[in-house]
Amino acid sequence: MNAVIIEKTGKDYGGNTVLDGVSLNIPEGKCLALIGHNGAGKTTLMKLMLGLIHPTHGRVEVLGVNPAAGGKALRQKLGFLPENVAFHDELTGEGTLAFYARLKGVEPEQSSRLLERVGLTNAASRRVKTYSKGMRQRLGLAQALLGEPKLLLLDEPTTGLDPLLRQEFFQIIRELTAAGTTVVLSSHILTELEARTDLTAILRDGRLAAFGDLDTLRRQAELQVTVRVRGDAPAIARKLNGAFHKTVGADHAFIDIDCLPSQKMALLRTLSGFGDLCSDLDVRPPSLDDLYLYYCGHALSSTDKLEAHHD
Amino acid sequence: MTSMFILAAKEFRDGLRNRWVVGATLLLAALAFALAFLGSSPVGLLDVSPLAVTVVSISSLTIFLVPLIALLLGYDSIVGEAERGCLLLLLTYPVSRLEIILGKFLGHAAILAVATLVGYGAAGVASAWTGSADTESLRAFAGLLFSSVLLGLAFLALATLVSVAVSERSTAAGIAVGLWLLFVIVYDLALMGMLVASKGGIGADIFPNLLLLNPADAYRLFNLTAFENVRKISGMGGLSAAAQFPPSVLLAVLLAWIVLPLAAAIAIFNRREA
Numbered sequence: 333m334n335a336v337i338i339e340k341t342g343k344d345y346g347g348n349t350v351l352d353g354v355s356l357n358i359p360e361g362k363c364l365a366l367i368g369h370n371g372a373g374k375t376t377l378m379k380l381m382l383g384l385i386h387p388t389h390g391r392v393e394v395l396g397v398n399p400a401a402g403g404k405a406l407r408q409k410l411g412f413l414p415e416n417v418a419f420h421d422e423l424t425g426e427g428t429l430a431f432y433a434r435l436k437g438v439e440p441e442q443s444s445r446l447l448e449r450v451g452l453t454n455a456a457s458r459r460v461k462t463y464s465k466g467m468r469q470r471l472g473l474a475q476a477l478l479g480e481p482k483l484l485l486l487d488e489p490t491t492g493l494d495p496l497l498r499q500e501f502f503q504i505i506r507e508l509t510a511a512g513t514t515v516v517l518s519s520h521i522l523t524e525l526e527a528r529t530d531l532t533a534i535l536r537d538g539r540l541a542a543f544g545d546l547d548t549l550r551r552q553a554e555l556q557v558t559v560r561v562r563g564d565a566p567a568i569a570r571k572l573n574g575a576f577h578k579t580v581g582a583d584h585a586f587i588d589i590d591c592l593p594s595q596k597m598a599l600l601r602t603l604s605g606f607g608d609l610c611s612d613l614d615v616r617p618p619s620l621d622d623l624y625l626y627y628c629g630h631a632l633s634s635t636d637k638l639e640a641h642h643d
Numbered sequence: 644m645t646s647m648f649i650l651a652a653k654e655f656r657d658g659l660r661n662r663w664v665v666g667a668t669l670l671l672a673a674l675a676f677a678l679a680f681l682g683s684s685p686v687g688l689l690d691v692s693p694l695a696v697t698v699v700s701i702s703s704l705t706i707f708l709v710p711l712i713a714l715l716l717g718y719d720s721i722v723g724e725a726e727r728g729c730l731l732l733l734l735t736y737p738v739s740r741l742e743i744i745l746g747k748f749l750g751h752a753a754i755l756a757v758a759t760l761v762g763y764g765a766a767g768v769a770s771a772w773t774g775s776a777d778t779e780s781l782r783a784f785a786g787l788l789f790s791s792v793l794l795g796l797a798f799l800a801l802a803t804l805v806s807v808a809v810s811e812r813s814t815a816a817g818i819a820v821g822l823w824l825l826f827v828i829v830y831d832l833a834l835m836g837m838l839v840a841s842k843g844g845i846g847a848d849i850f851p852n853l854l855l856l857n858p859a860d861a862y863r864l865f866n867l868t869a870f871e872n873v874r875k876i877s878g879m880g881g882l883s884a885a886a887q888f889p890p891s892v893l894l895a896v897l898l899a900w901i902v903l904p905l906a907a908a909i910a911i912f913n914r915r916e917a
Binding site: 404 | 660727734736739
């Protein structure tokens with residue numbers, strides 16, 4: 333059973349095509365990551381799922397109904413955390429959540445449980461204007477979880493969260509999907525999600541550039557593995573003699589050799605035949621950033637890539 | 644409908660928290676007290692009830708002040724939420740757009756009604772206490788309170804329409820001030836100018852009807868002509884019969900100025916995409 337069905341969907345805003353021919357299904361209880369640059373259409377796709385806007389082309393179905401016509405019954409089953417969530421600054425965290433709980437017809441005990449779940453119990457009686465970005469984000473998550481939604485849409489939920497909070501955040505997401513909630517979250521940083529989603533959809537200029545689980549995306553991308561060898565770099569380069577793309581590092585202390593995953597073992601065997609020329613080696617598989625850049629069409633040279641690794 | 648009252652209650656509480664209620668009530672009360680006591684001194688021994696004089700002076704004050712308060716209160720209601728980013732979230736809740744508009748309107752209406760009734764009511768009670776208050780004057784004063792709230796709601800409905808129709812707060816604020824100038828000051832000046840320029844040639848038939856197109860004028864006519872003892876001192880006694888509209892017509896005009904902008908606001912809001 334699919335919680336969300338998106339069929340050849342497009343959206344134009346006054347002549348500008350923001351979304352074009354996007355088709356994807358999200359099975360119930362799965363977590364989908366929507367990845368793309370700012371302006372790639374992530375938020376537009378979420379708004380379509382929420383029924384806030386109508387598709388110009390195609391069809392969107394959420395929990396079995398058209399969200400733009402779904403009305404209150406559907407929205408009762410949705411949870412949403414907008415990008416840069418805003419609350420009334422003068423209300424306390426408790427008061428804010430109580431207001432949204434009333435609107436959703438949820439009993440007040442649930443909102444205090446949720447405050448505890450997101451770790452805001454101690455700050456509950458403080459005004460929202462004293463909250464840090466991370467605390468607002470957590471209050472936003474608590475708000476989205478009101479009424480035990482069947483579908484949870486989170487727009488850039490991990491921005492402003494430190495690594496520890498991000499771990500807790502994904503823990504909550506795991507518990508939710510285990511209980512059958514479907515989760516859609518967006519990010520422009522694939523690494524931030526640390527491969528903890530079931531499915532990944534990469535949007536590029538309003539089109540779906542890739543869709544599937546990460547292993548599938550990796551296989552399809554056929555990204556090169558980088559082998560960094562320490563030792564006599566110029567000699568190694570000479571011996572390999574144009575067989576691979578090579579970059580000699582500073583001071584000739586190391587050499588980076590790019591190869592396809594299928595050629596990796598052959599390369600390693602060749603290198604071990606070089607004897608003392610090689611003193612050490614490192615194999616670096618393509619990172620999530622490389623994968624993202626591949627699908628978004630900005631491949632970096634291998635030196636940039638290695639610098640990115642050091643960060 | 645529950646959602647509507649939740650939203651209305653929140654608006655009202657926000658109004659209490661950010662001192663809108665207290666501020667507007669004190670302002671109206673202070674000015675009404677000043678008019679009630681300073682304004683009644685020149686009455687002397689004439690056969691006029693001080694309360695009736697208060698009705699005339701307070702209604703003149705109301706025409707300037709209450710529309711301004713209503714416009715300032717309402718222009719922000721939708722566009723402000725949209726700009727802060729709260730509206731997007733609200734629209735994903737099981738609340739209809741009709742309920743959002745009506746809920747916010749009701750909340751603001753309650754703020755306005757409390758300020759008007761408490762502010763003016765206190766001055767009226769004080770005025771009746773110190774002078775002699777006949778039933779006719781009391782009825783005129785009750786009419787003043789009621790119509791002042793209606794006038795406020797009419798401008799609140801206009802402000803809501805502005806708030807839904809534009810996409811930036813600053814634009815909404817500008818239009819709100821523009822509406823105030825138009826209805827409260829420019830409209831009457833333009834009508835007067837027209838009469839003078841044509842030396843009274845045009846407008847003998849149209850002129851009174853044109854007054855009905857402005858909620859502020861309908862309010863003024865209602866308060867100055869609806870009650871006999873007020874009419875006596877308001878200078879409206881000699882008004883031509885053509886300008887004599889029954890109070891019910893004048894109240895209906897005010898009501899239309901509440902319902903029509905609000906209906907337009909709901910229609911626009913229902914159609915727009917978030």
